[in-house]
Amino acid sequence: MDGIVGMRVTLVVGVLLGFAIATILKKKEAPVAETTESKPQWWEVRKTLTGTQLQILQYMEAKKEASITQIQEQFSFIPDRELYYRLEQIVLMDFVFRGNKDGEVSYALNPSYSGTVEDDKTVMLSRD
Numbered sequence: 001m002d003g004i005v006g007m008r009v010t011l012v013v014g015v016l017l018g019f020a021i022a023t024i025l026k027k028k029e030a031p032v033a034e035t036t037e038s039k040p041q042w043w044e045v046r047k048t049l050t051g052t053q054l055q056i057l058q059y060m061e062a063k064k065e066a067s068i069t070q071i072q073e074q075f076s077f078i079p080d081r082e083l084y085y086r087l088e089q090i091v092l093m094d095f096v097f098r099g100n101k102d103g104e105v106s107y108a109l110n111p112s113y114s115g116t117v118e119d120d121k122t123v124m125l126s127r128d
Helices: 001-029 042-046 051-063 068-076 078-093 111-119
Strands: 065-067 094-103 104-109
Touching: 001 078, 051 065, 051 068, 051 078, 051 104, 065 068, 068 078, 068 104, 078 094, 104 111
Parallel strands: none
Antiparallel strands: 065 104, 094 104
16 A cells, blocks of 8 residues: 555656756746747657657547546556656647646647648548
């Protein structure tokens, strides 16, 4: 029982530490000269995703928006803690936004990224 509590504490501390580091690094970025294209380099960032993160992102690309329950059902083979961690990494990369809809945590695809994906004819999105 103590092992489970320890793992949960470690997960929470890890997520908080990752968020703190990302926030610090974001603030330390040097100002970039104005470019003609201010969009993030989505495809370069997308290449850094792990296999599981990419599967989750592809699901979100197809759905556009999903509740945590829907995502857990779709990825029932992934333990909840790991799924949450992978989702939070995708949120920190700005591919997906986390929100609250009807009293439940929900995730929605970033419209800026979504437009980029839909405009790229090399990406095959399923139409549900």
